[in-house]
Amino acid sequence: MAKKKISIKDIAKALDISITTVSFILNGKAKEKRISSELIARVESYIQETGYRPSHLAQSLRLGKSKVIVFMVEDISNHFFASIARLIEEKAFENGYKIIYCSTENDPKKAKELIGTFKVRNVDGFVITPTPDLESTISELLEEDFAVLLFDRWMPEVDCSYVIVENEQSAFEATEHLVMQGCKHIGLIHVESDQMQMKLRLAGYRRAVMKYGLAEHVLHVPFHNYSENEELEKITGFLKANPELDAVFFSTNYLAFEGLRAIQQLGKRIPDDLAVVSFDDHYFFSLFQPNITGIEQPLHQIADRLMEGMLELLKENGNQKAVIREVLPTVLHPRGSSVKKGDK
Amino acid sequence: MAKKKISIKDIAKALDISITTVSFILNGKAKEKRISSELIARVESYIQETGYRPSHLAQSLRLGKSKVIVFMVEDISNHFFASIARLIEEKAFENGYKIIYCSTENDPKKAKELIGTFKVRNVDGFVITPTPDLESTISELLEEDFAVLLFDRWMPEVDCSYVIVENEQSAFEATEHLVMQGCKHIGLIHVESDQMQMKLRLAGYRRAVMKYGLAEHVLHVPFHNYSENEELEKITGFLKANPELDAVFFSTNYLAFEGLRAIQQLGKRIPDDLAVVSFDDHYFFSLFQPNITGIEQPLHQIADRLMEGMLELLKENGNQKAVIREVLPTVLHPRGSSVKKGDK
DNA sequence: TTGAAAGCGATACCAT
DNA sequence: ATGGTATCGCTTTCAA
Numbered sequence: 001m002a003k004k005k006i007s008i009k010d011i012a013k014a015l016d017i018s019i020t021t022v023s024f025i026l027n028g029k030a031k032e033k034r035i036s037s038e039l040i041a042r043v044e045s046y047i048q049e050t051g052y053r054p055s056h057l058a059q060s061l062r063l064g065k066s067k068v069i070v071f072m073v074e075d076i077s078n079h080f081f082a083s084i085a086r087l088i089e090e091k092a093f094e095n096g097y098k099i100i101y102c103s104t105e106n107d108p109k110k111a112k113e114l115i116g117t118f119k120v121r122n123v124d125g126f127v128i129t130p131t132p133d134l135e136s137t138i139s140e141l142l143e144e145d146f147a148v149l150l151f152d153r154w155m156p157e158v159d160c161s162y163v164i165v166e167n168e169q170s171a172f173e174a175t176e177h178l179v180m181q182g183c184k185h186i187g188l189i190h191v192e193s194d195q196m197q198m199k200l201r202l203a204g205y206r207r208a209v210m211k212y213g214l215a216e217h218v219l220h221v222p223f224h225n226y227s228e229n230e231e232l233e234k235i236t237g238f239l240k241a242n243p244e245l246d247a248v249f250f251s252t253n254y255l256a257f258e259g260l261r262a263i264q265q266l267g268k269r270i271p272d273d274l275a276v277v278s279f280d281d282h283y284f285f286s287l288f289q290p291n292i293t294g295i296e297q298p299l300h301q302i303a304d305r306l307m308e309g310m311l312e313l314l315k316e317n318g319n320q321k322a323v324i325r326e327v328l329p330t331v332l333h334p335r336g337s338s339v340k341k342g343d344k
Numbered sequence: 345m346a347k348k349k350i351s352i353k354d355i356a357k358a359l360d361i362s363i364t365t366v367s368f369i370l371n372g373k374a375k376e377k378r379i380s381s382e383l384i385a386r387v388e389s390y391i392q393e394t395g396y397r398p399s400h401l402a403q404s405l406r407l408g409k410s411k412v413i414v415f416m417v418e419d420i421s422n423h424f425f426a427s428i429a430r431l432i433e434e435k436a437f438e439n440g441y442k443i444i445y446c447s448t449e450n451d452p453k454k455a456k457e458l459i460g461t462f463k464v465r466n467v468d469g470f471v472i473t474p475t476p477d478l479e480s481t482i483s484e485l486l487e488e489d490f491a492v493l494l495f496d497r498w499m500p501e502v503d504c505s506y507v508i509v510e511n512e513q514s515a516f517e518a519t520e521h522l523v524m525q526g527c528k529h530i531g532l533i534h535v536e537s538d539q540m541q542m543k544l545r546l547a548g549y550r551r552a553v554m555k556y557g558l559a560e561h562v563l564h565v566p567f568h569n570y571s572e573n574e575e576l577e578k579i580t581g582f583l584k585a586n587p588e589l590d591a592v593f594f595s596t597n598y599l600a601f602e603g604l605r606a607i608q609q610l611g612k613r614i615p616d617d618l619a620v621v622s623f624d625d626h627y628f629f630s631l632f633q634p635n636i637t638g639i640e641q642p643l644h645q646i647a648d649r650l651m652e653g654m655l656e657l658l659k660e661n662g663n664q665k666a667v668i669r670e671v672l673p674t675v676l677h678p679r680g681s682s683v684k685k686g687d688k
Numbered sequence: 689t690t691g692a693a694a695g696c697g698a699t700a701c702c703a704t
Numbered sequence: 705a706t707g708g709t710a711t712c713g714c715t716t717t718c719a720a
Contacts, residue, residue, distance in 0.1 A: 021691075063696085122401050257631060
């Protein structure tokens with residue numbers, strides 16, 4: 001049934017009425033306009049028959065709204081982002097929104113380009129994990145009345161809505177957990193990054209070691225550069241150079257994966273030689289032997305708040321700009337990797 | 345700089361020339377139309393100044409093409425699909441296409457609904473991992489001249505382009521690999537599914553055990569129903585009920601993860617008690633102890649062929665319908681989990 | 689109760 | 705070489 005596209009005009013012609021009337025009926029304004037129910041029925045049955053569906057494109061052009069939300073993250077193939085994507089998508093569709101995704105690779109240039117492209121596309125809203133140096137671009141977006149919602153990280157300088165987790169406190173608690181297990185030399189293997197959430201994780205670790213009078217041992221790994229080997233080497237070198245370490249805390253799970261590899265290669269036993277905790281819990285952590293202690297980010301909650309927030313922002317048609325600030329708690333899952341056997 | 349939207353009309357007015365002229369210049373038809381280079385320069389500099397960008401919405405409406413490709417997979421949060429998404433996205437953007445994603449959950453109803461929605465949205469192409477029972481919908485799409493490219497699985501009944509991997513042969517080789525390691529009782533833990541690729545994996549396994557005169561041991565696990573525990577129990581039961589097994593082949597990696605858990609809980613040693621091979625290689629397999637032998641699907645190749653193919657389909661404006669049929673080879677990575685120590 | 693017509697932003701045919 | 709204008713499909717104000 002290669003049916004040709006049928007437009008509102010066709011149906012008006014076929015039923016010998018005006019386009020306006022059809023439009024009213026389509027948009028549920030029939031009552032309001034007191035169109036005879038007989039006509040309404042005729043139009044509706046014709047629509048049924050022909051399977052007519054209005055062109056979203058034309059509607060968007062006319063109304064200036066496209067019902068499209070951009071989901072711009074660092075890397076859509078990353079488990080964390082992909083999971084959020086999945087959860088958000090569902091809610092979006094329920095509300096008539098489509099989602100376009102894109103990955104910034106944490107590159108400000110790429111991010112700006114993408115945002116520029118989408119502005120022209122008349123998208124309605126942006127869900128963004130901001131790259132560095134994006135403050136002015138975000139500000140512009142806000143001024144131009146787009147709905148913008150940051151997540152995973154945010155920018156203190158810009159008064160923009162966000163949904164994040166308690167990074168500082170979580171890192172503090174994870175470190176403290178290691179202290180409670182009797183660890184005295186706790187290393188942090190950390191992404192060198194300007195990203196706010198990373199700074200806060202570092203701060204949380206620092207607060208904890210300071211509180212318990214321990215020494216700081218931090219390895220700064222340059223930002224993910226797609227040469228995993230380099231990370232592996234860096235971590236290996238760090239562990240070798242600091243043989244006194246009895247615990248390591250990874251500030252993100254992809255570093256933990258490389259770290260586990262390094263630890264294996266060095267022949268160290270977990271947790272006896274080295275206790276391990278990682279930010280960002282992962283399915284894998286409970287499969288690895290021993291199970292790895294992880295800090296879980298509440299994916300469902302994040303996704304829920306993200307979409308609720310976005311819909312909220314979308315609703316208030318550029319009225320007053322309510323700013324959503326959501327900081328969600330994480331959950332520490334203590335597992336074998338951080339429980340010293342000698343613990344009584 | 346909350347600059348108000350500027351349209352082609354505005355710029356024509358500002359420069360006191362006609363819309364047509366501006367349009368020609370914008371579309372690089374200036375030469376063709378022999379517009380004075382002086383005027384061209386004036387227009388171009390004005391465009392620079394104002395940062396004008398044409399409305400894609402209007403262009404789409406006018407041209408009937410939206411430069412949007414739908415990427416419809418079973419579950420975007422799945423590592424395999426997310427990785428492909430990431431790779432495709434890049435190529436798409438380079439070519440001026442945006443990608444909208446959606447997950448079908450392998451539900452034909454949802455898939456049909458989504459396709460219906462996107463048809464109205466005037467998307468240009470569809471990249472789809474078809475759910476069962478989608479033949480007629482796909483056929484319609486084809487008749488209506490959409491660019492459609494299936495992947496991961498395909499439908500024998502429909503003459504539609506696809507990009508897949510050599511499922512049968514790969515499963516055969518993996519099974520044969522186990523035979524070569526001296527395994528005599530090779531089990532297959534398999535998703536019960538109508539999906540073509542799954543049927544082929546089963547067929548490959550069968551061909552191998554038959555060739556070597558071995559007995560078949562197949563566990564059919566019902567399709568992913570989000571209750572992982574059930575899968576774990578099923579696998580555990582199967583392993584208990586077939587104590588003679590000396591190897592298991594998982595037809596997909598999420599089953600392998602649950603399987604590894606089951607094996608751990610049963611206290612079986614890999615590979616001494618039980619050798620393990622899985623379809624779909626995973627980062628994790630080389631981290632697990634012992635390393636798990638996996639069949640790698642060539643992500644980059646798949647993504648490349650997918651986008652090349654899609655662009656090709658998009659190009660031929662409904663001329664003759666070239667059908668792309670791409671079957672890519674996989675790579676078996678033999679690792680510790682399938683190499684018997686007794687092997688001399 | 690229904691219809692005519694303007695307009696969203698851009699393209700391209702037909703004039704001049 | 706440039707410009708006028710119909711058109712894509714739809715919403716909505718104003719008139720009738």
